[in-house]
Amino acid sequence: MADPALLGITASLGAGAATGLGGLAVAASGAPDDRRQNLLIGFAAGVMIAAACFSLILPAFAQMRSGGASVAWALAGVIAAVWLGAGVMGRLGLWADALAARGLAPAQFAASPHNAEVRRIALFVVAITLHNVPEGAAVGLSFLTDDPALGWATALGIGIQNVPEGMAVAALLASLGWSRARCAAGALATGLVEPLGGALAVAVAQISAAVLPWALGFSAGAMLFVVAAEIIPHTRRRIEHGSATPALMAGLVLMMVLDISLA
Template sequence: MTITTQALSKIQYTIEQFLEKISSSQSYQALQNMTPTKRWTTLGLYFLASQLIIFGLLYTLFGKVIVVGFFASIIAGLATGIGALPALFFKDISKNLFNSLLGAAAGVMLAATAFSLLVPGISYGNIIWPSHGIYIVAVGMLIGAGFLHFADRQLPHVHFDALADEQLTSLKKVWLFIIAITIHNFPEGLSVGVSFGAGDLNNGLVLAIAIALQNIPEGLAVALPLVGLGYNKWKAVGIATLTGLVEPIGGLLGVTMVSLFQSILPLAMGFAAGAMLFVISEEIIPETHANGRSRYATFALLGGFIIMMILDNMLG
């Protein structure tokens, strides 16, 4: 059963009501009345204070690895907002350029999946279950891919390449795309957390960088359609950033689970790898090869894969 238009409208209405409630609050109005310098300084101090509290609690309860893993998933999620920034200056970009960005993202994710999830996952699996590690990881991959397959079945299919997609001509379909991207971001954050939860900070760092790089074109794909439909540019960038902030939730869940229950580590790594491979194969690569525009994306994919392979070798 797919999400109906009525359900989608309800989700969109709830989000917009939440944003409207924030903008009409006294605290928001007080911020708006400040000078830009004072406003951003105040917001920065509030953010810093909240993070000190969160990270302090995590460090006290779980130790350094949890804190680093959670922080890395936040940075990876914020990369979505960085990718959305060009929407402040442009309403569209070259299809070949965007295709190349998506191709590079696919290459980065493929390399990260292979070198930072599957290979160490099998190694950990063989330690916990001698000679059976590869089978445990394979089961996890099937579960991860099945999870996203089920999630996609709940949403009518909307192409990843939103910039060139004629389907995204209505606000409801743009919000549908945003919801789909948000769902896909959860296992990406989970993969970062799982990788750090294994206790290998270098391996976790490589994966966090890979996810951050992949999130850049994703943020652009969310923001530009909103700008094209008349949304305020900063609001469009803010919404794009929010789609990436589901990743710290997945990251915290992943790093906490595998830190507390080491025996599920190979299964969790397989799950994250399967989910990422599903997104690459189902969403990213088909879009970069549509309408005879594959050559740029193919070489960009190779470039992204090579860069991450070199980075993994340097940090490993």
């Protein structure tokens, strides 16, 4: 019988690689025009909101409750983790400026009118990548339970939801003029951190299972900050290319249906 830990890490790799499928779909259709780009950005915002709520915040609360925390303490812990993630992401721009000034980060991260779009997309990609770490952890840990079917269901659910996430990443990279191959590779790269999360979670599971809900909440806060502070204001400024609200709602509903039906 396969080692559950190894199986969990392998499954997290497969789930993460699904972002590459979304990248290939966008690469096949080419770089989006302004209207389509706005719709894809709105769709990405809906995906991130749903992923933060259904794939991260609710599981974090459930994990804290299963660890023995009361409803009040679990709620307080999740809120603290979400605020921490949002705060760190909010400071990321300032840290990037300091690192860029020292030559320790790409110059495109430095604040300037010419880099505004690049910074916005970079924050989005960082948030997507960051939230994939606890998703990989969730897959890895699900194979350590007494129910192997739970592990496969978790890997399948996360893998399916990673496809539209990969589409969103590839579309934004395409808007920067990246080639189709680079867009697909970039989307794939954001998902390949999931086996890292799976391996780390399996490694620390024997030490403290209390780390996972904090990681989930932290990632949710980072994602919600990017949506509220960067993506939605950006689509509002581009309203001449059409409203992105229908696409945002479509992304939210799609991810909500996937998360609930595959739970």
